[in-house]
Each structure stands twice: as structure tokens, then as C-alpha cells.
Amino acid sequence: MADYSNYNSWLNESRSRAWSIYQSTPTPTTKSEEWRYTDLSKLFPLENFGLEANPETSTKKPARESLTDPINTAGRVQFTGGLVTNIQLTPAMESQGVGLDSLQNTTHEKHQEIIQANLCSHILPPESGKFQALNAALWTDGIIIYVPKNVRIEMPIRGKHHLVDNNQVVCTRTLIIAEEGSHISYVEEFRSDDFNNKRFVSSAVEIIAQKNATVDFVSVQNLGRGIFFQAAQKSLVHRDASVNTLKVTLGASLSRLDLNTQLLEPGANSKLLGLYFGDENQHFDHNTSQDHLAPHTGSDLLYKGALDGSARAAFRGIIRVGREAQQTDAYQTNRTLLLSDKARADSLPNLEIEADDVRCSHGSTVGQLDPEAVFYLLSRGSSRQQAERLVVLGFLGDVLTRLPRGAFKRVVKNVTDAVEQKLHHG
Amino acid sequence: MSNAPALEIQGLSAKVANEDTSILKDLDLVVEPGQIHAIMGPNGSGKSTLAKVLSGHPSYQVTSGEVLYLGQSILDLEPDERALAGIFMAFQYPVEIPGVSIANFLRTALQARLGHGEELDLFDFQDQLLEAMELLEVEPSFAERPVNDGFSGGEKKRNEILQMAVLRPSLAIMDETDSGLDIDALQVVSKGVNSLHKQNPEMTILLITHYQRILDYIKPDLVHVMVDGKIVRTGGPELALELEKQGYADWKISS
Numbered sequence A: 001m002a003d004y005s006n007y008n009s010w011l012n013e014s015r016s017r018a019w020s021i022y023q024s025t026p027t028p029t030t031k032s033e034e035w036r037y038t039d040l041s042k043l044f045p046l047e048n049f050g051l052e053a054n055p056e057t058s059t060k061k062p063a064r065e066s067l068t069d070p071i072n073t074a075g076r077v078q079f080t081g082g083l084v085t086n087i088q089l090t091p092a093m094e095s096q097g098v099g100l101d102s103l104q105n106t107t108h109e110k111h112q113e114i115i116q117a118n119l120c121s122h123i124l125p126p127e128s129g130k131f132q133a134l135n136a137a138l139w140t141d142g143i144i145i146y147v148p149k150n151v152r153i154e155m156p157i158r159g160k161h162h163l164v165d166n167n168q169v170v171c172t173r174t175l176i177i178a179e180e181g182s183h184i185s186y187v188e189e190f191r192s193d194d195f196n197n198k199r200f201v202s203s204a205v206e207i208i209a210q211k212n213a214t215v216d217f218v219s220v221q222n223l224g225r226g227i228f229f230q231a232a233q234k235s236l237v238h239r240d241a242s243v244n245t246l247k248v249t250l251g252a253s254l255s256r257l258d259l260n261t262q263l264l265e266p267g268a269n270s271k272l273l274g275l276y277f278g279d280e281n282q283h284f285d286h287n288t289s290q291d292h293l294a295p296h297t298g299s300d301l302l303y304k305g306a307l308d309g310s311a312r313a314a315f316r317g318i319i320r321v322g323r324e325a326q327q328t329d330a331y332q333t334n335r336t337l338l339l340s341d342k343a344r345a346d347s348l349p350n351l352e353i354e355a356d357d358v359r360c361s362h363g364s365t366v367g368q369l370d371p372e373a374v375f376y377l378l379s380r381g382s383s384r385q386q387a388e389r390l391v392v393l394g395f396l397g398d399v400l401t402r403l404p405r406g407a408f409k410r411v412v413k414n415v416t417d418a419v420e421q422k423l424h425h426g
Numbered sequence B: 001m002s003n004a005p006a007l008e009i010q011g012l013s014a015k016v017a018n019e020d021t022s023i024l025k026d027l028d029l030v031v032e033p034g035q036i037h038a039i040m041g042p043n044g045s046g047k048s049t050l051a052k053v054l055s056g057h058p059s060y061q062v063t064s065g066e067v068l069y070l071g072q073s074i075l076d077l078e079p080d081e082r083a084l085a086g087i088f089m090a091f092q093y094p095v096e097i098p099g100v101s102i103a104n105f106l107r108t109a110l111q112a113r114l115g116h117g118e119e120l121d122l123f124d125f126q127d128q129l130l131e132a133m134e135l136l137e138v139e140p141s142f143a144e145r146p147v148n149d150g151f152s153g154g155e156k157k158r159n160e161i162l163q164m165a166v167l168r169p170s171l172a173i174m175d176e177t178d179s180g181l182d183i184d185a186l187q188v189v190s191k192g193v194n195s196l197h198k199q200n201p202e203m204t205i206l207l208i209t210h211y212q213r214i215l216d217y218i219k220p221d222l223v224h225v226m227v228d229g230k231i232v233r234t235g236g237p238e239l240a241l242e243l244e245k246q247g248y249a250d251w252k253i254s255s
Helices: A007-024 A092-094 A108-120 A131-140 A373-376 A384-400 A410-426 B047-055 B080-082 B102-112 B122-135 B140-144 B153-167 B181-199 B236-244 B250-254
Strands: A062-067 A075-080 A083-089 A098-104 A141-147 A158-164 A169-178 A183-191 A199-209 A214-222 A227-237 A240-249 A253-262 A268-278 A282-292 A298-307 A312-321 A330-338 A342-352 A357-369 B007-016 B022-031 B036-038 B060-069 B087-090 B171-175 B202-208 B223-229 B230-235
Touching: A007 A108, A007 A131, A007 B060, A062 B153, A083 A092, A083 A141, A083 B036, A083 B102, A098 A108, A108 A141, A131 A158, A131 A253, A131 A384, A141 A183, A141 A227, A141 B080, A141 B102, A158 A169, A169 A183, A169 A214, A169 A357, A183 A410, A199 A214, A199 A240, A199 B140, A214 A227, A214 A410, A227 A268, A227 B047, A227 B102, A240 A253, A240 A282, A253 A268, A253 A298, A268 A312, A268 A410, A298 A312, A298 A384, A298 B122, A312 A330, A312 A357, A330 A373, A330 A384, A330 B140, A342 A357, A342 B230, A357 B022, A357 B122, A357 B230, A373 A384, A373 B080, A373 B102, A384 B250, B007 B047, B022 B036, B022 B047, B022 B060, B022 B230, B047 B080, B047 B087, B047 B171, B047 B202, B060 B080, B060 B181, B080 B102, B080 B250, B087 B153, B102 B140, B102 B153, B122 B181, B140 B153
Parallel strands: A062 A083, A075 A158, A141 A169, A158 A183, A169 A199, A183 A214, A199 A227, A214 A240, A227 A253, A240 A268, A253 A282, A268 A298, A282 A312, A298 A330, A312 A342, A330 A357, B036 B202, B036 B223, B087 B171, B171 B202
Antiparallel strands: A075 A083, A098 A141, B007 B022, B007 B060, B223 B230
């Protein structure tokens, strides 16, 4: 291994390595099982973006402020056009040694050290796939959240991603390291206007929860039309630790999520929640995997969505239980409501179980609104439109009720409002 | 209009949409405002079909006849229009609506009763809801539970009467509200209905039931026997006791 005493040269080296992997990795086609429902060559040919190595990064350090009005918030991060432009932390977070820093422009030695030990390497390496390599090569900035041992932060850090007009390609990364016995919550939101020309937004998330740590991570994607949003996330969950995630997909024209959670040691647990609402010609593709690699581990996935217009959603999920992972509890449920004749959902849950003493189940349903539920509401005086909205909101809201209460109140409201707004447009 | 019966059914025939066989056959019934009428009959006599036709369920089709509510035909009204006009059906099998709380469900229903631009007074609503929950002897947290989701049979039926208490209909059709209730729940539900009727003596109730039992608690003005899609006999409360003793067997033969 080379000695990367200089952080920037390490970053450059990491990116160029990823770029060469990107170039030598073929673009996935519908012939591959993991991409069978999404034809990139038709929807978003990558060639059109004129991708080139060595992205334009900034050397400008983000503005740093103390967060003095922390209403239900432990910290804030602002991303503008793929660059971290503003970071705010409460004094309490600072004094407990919680790190919230730019990946590109950190001068904090310890953060640099952690980043070099973890970023784009053993968690989500560029070898994981074409897009994982693409993000590792082209990310312009991102954040590291570092939570020291036994520091427990109840209220979430909030990240906001905004695009600016001239961004055609925006790749960012998130690295969350929760040390033993710590607890952190992160809520990120992607928003933008609609665009006439096609754009590519990519997010890569790497999470490590050490022994007895908890990471709760909510990601809300409400980008404008014209965007191909691609996100990959991988979590390493150690002994008695939990990583719980909610992925909300409302926006963009095409969204592809690759989500993997690795339950590495006994007691490791992961809840994977998903909520999506597609309309017009939106296309959402979810690809998830729950890997049980030790006994007494648990995972529970619930993805629920509704599709209107000619929207399409695909879900492909797999639970893998290794031979040594006895006494595993693993569940996987995908349910989609079709609100129009032209909407379509494909669901492909899978189990690969090598252990013999496990409790696993998987199931998926694709169905229409329950006419009896709608009639029930009509018979109480609600209009058909109100009745249908309420049933859809209830169906999707079920996912939100599974979030820990308190800390996520605001995001639950934001998501409910956003879904409601989409329902009103329908 | 003030002299019109609460409900007047004239020669009503109805069938399941897309099927041929009639379930209601030339049925006649008149219920005066404020009265409580029981409709009893064996399984398959068409009692529940009558309730569903009156509430406008899309699975049923009226082939002939007329239904007047306070003198006005309701057959062309949508189910929500009937509800807004004051008709309420307590379901035999209340539907589960996951993720929608009872409070939200009722708030939406009450909001629909207001004019455009009018907002429901949430304090009044809360008071009404609490009062109704007290009446039905359920915990205040009941309203936060998703509608009928995971409810016991008794909870589902209490929820129906709770809705009736909040929505204050002028015509309540209770479709086998007593089925699946233990005696305690039956008493609570009956007490609720009686109390609502006392508060609003103008409320008309059509009580559809298979068993005489509920009539020990809710006293009907008239009892109708329904067999094979029509009313075959009408009498006072004593008719229910007679039926309880003799069963419906004789009626089937005579029809």
C-alpha cells in the first residue's frame, strides 16, 4: 500500500481507481437479474451525460456555525449542487465529540483517518457495481458522521440536498460511523425543481454500527422530473447493534435503489422500511438484500407503495441466511397499490437459506384499492376522492408509524404532506 | 315533507349486480319518523341486502320499485350523498382501514358535511368524540387506533355505534349489529343506541337482526318478518318473542 500522507492525493487515487473500475464494468442491461425491470438504455443512457474522470471539486471549506435554535435537531448539513456548503452542530454535540464534517474538505486528522479506513473500500467498494463505481469515481463531496463511544443523540441531524441549475451530474456520499453503545439519527432530503433536460443524481451511503450502537437513517427523495436518481446503501451491523432505515421515493423520473444490510454478529438487527408513490411515467426500482452472517440476528423489511398514472415500480429483495446464522428472524414484505389501469408493479421477493433453525417469511402483494374500504368511507359521507385519498394515505402511513416516535415527527409530517400533495395532483 | 315517512319502500326488487336472481322481491315497508322498527328473518331472506341497497352499495342493483327518504327518492343518490342526507348504516362486517385512525376517519366524514371553505372546529370535534367514547365505554385512546384494524368483534360494533353517535344520522340502519357480540358488549351497544335515540327522538332506526335477543334491550315499535325478499308479517314486539319460540321454519313453508 502506498503511504497517503496527503489526504487529497488519497482522495484522487481512490477516485481514479474507481473510475477505471467504472470503465471496465459493463453497463447493466435487462439481461442481468438485478436489472431486469429497468432498461437503462431506453430510460437514461449514461453516454448522454458525457461523464468524465476527475470531477470538479471545491477546496472551499463549508461554512460552520453553532446551531443555537436546535428545535428537535442535533445538527444540519446543507448540500448545494453536490458540495457541502453549510454545517451546523449544537454545542452539546460538539462537546461530546460528535463529528459532522465534509468528506472532501475535512482537515480534521481523526476524520481523515476514519475516512481513509472506510470510504469506498470495505463497505461499499467500487467493485460492487457499475453505479457504485461511478459514484466512487465522481463524488464531489459528502459528509462523515462520527459518533464516539456511548454518545447517544436522540434528535436527528438533518441533511438537505439542493441542486443548482447547471448541475447535470451530482454525486455525493455519506459515511456514518457509530462507535460502541452510541446512537445517532440522520434525516436527509433531496429536493429540486423539474428539469427539461436529463440529469443524474447519485448518492452512496456507508454505515457501520459497532457493538450495541443504533443508527436510524431516513432518506426522502422528492427530486424533480427529468432526474435519474440512483442510490446505493450498505450497512455493517455488529453485535447487538441496529441499523434502521426508511427510504421514501416520491420524485425523479427514474429512481434506482440498491440497499444491503449485513448482520455480522449475534444480536445484530435491521429494520428496512420503504415508502413510494409514483405517478405519470415515474419508474422506481428497488433492489434490496438482507444478509444474515451470524446466529441470533434479525431483519425486517417492509416496502409499501402506490402507483398512479402509468408509473411503474419494481421490487427485488433477497434474504440470505448463512449456514452459521441459526436462530435468525428475517422478514420481507412488499405491497403495492395500483391506482390506475396503466400503473404496473413487479415484485420478486427471494429467500436463500442455508441454516435450518430460522424464522423467515417473505411476501408481496400488488392490488387495487379495497372497494369495500372506499364504500365504508363513502357511507359515512366522504366524497369518493377523499375516501380514496384517505385509504391510500393510511396504506402508506402504516410504514411511517413504524418509525421511532418523537425524533421523526417532522419528517413524518413532511412525507405525509408530500404524499397528500401528489394525491391532489392525481 | 314534514308528514312524509322517514322511510317508504315501494315494491322494491333488487339483485346482485351481474347476476340474475332477485334477492329483494317487491318489498314494501313504511317507517315513520322517530320509530324503531325491527326486521327479522332467517339467513338468506335478504335482510342484509336491504341494508346495503338502502346505503347504496355498488354490488347491488335495484331492478324496480322506489325508496323514499323523507318523501324524496334516494335511488339515484351516491352513497356519500345518502350519508350527507342523514342516512347511516351500521355495518354487519365493519371494514378494516389500516393506517387511518378512527379520529381521522370521523374528522373527514364531518368535514364533508360542511360547506366549501368551512373548517371543522377541532375542539368541538374532540368533545363530541370524547362524549361518544364515554357512551360506548371505550378508552380515549380508542380514537387513535386504525379503523377496525385488529379489533375484536365487540370493538368493531362499538365503533359502528360510536360513529353513529358522532355523525348523528336521522335514519340509522343497523345491520345485524348484535351478531358476534357477547352479552356485555350487547348491553353497551344497546345502551348507546337507546341513549342516542333519547337525545334525538326524531332519529328513525331500522334494526335488522336474526335473533330476538337485542330486542330485549332496544324496544321496537314494530317488528317485521322478512322471508324470501319480502315482508310477510308485521306486528308488535310480541311478534319477536313468537318467532323466538317457533323459529322461522313455518314462515318458509307458508311463503
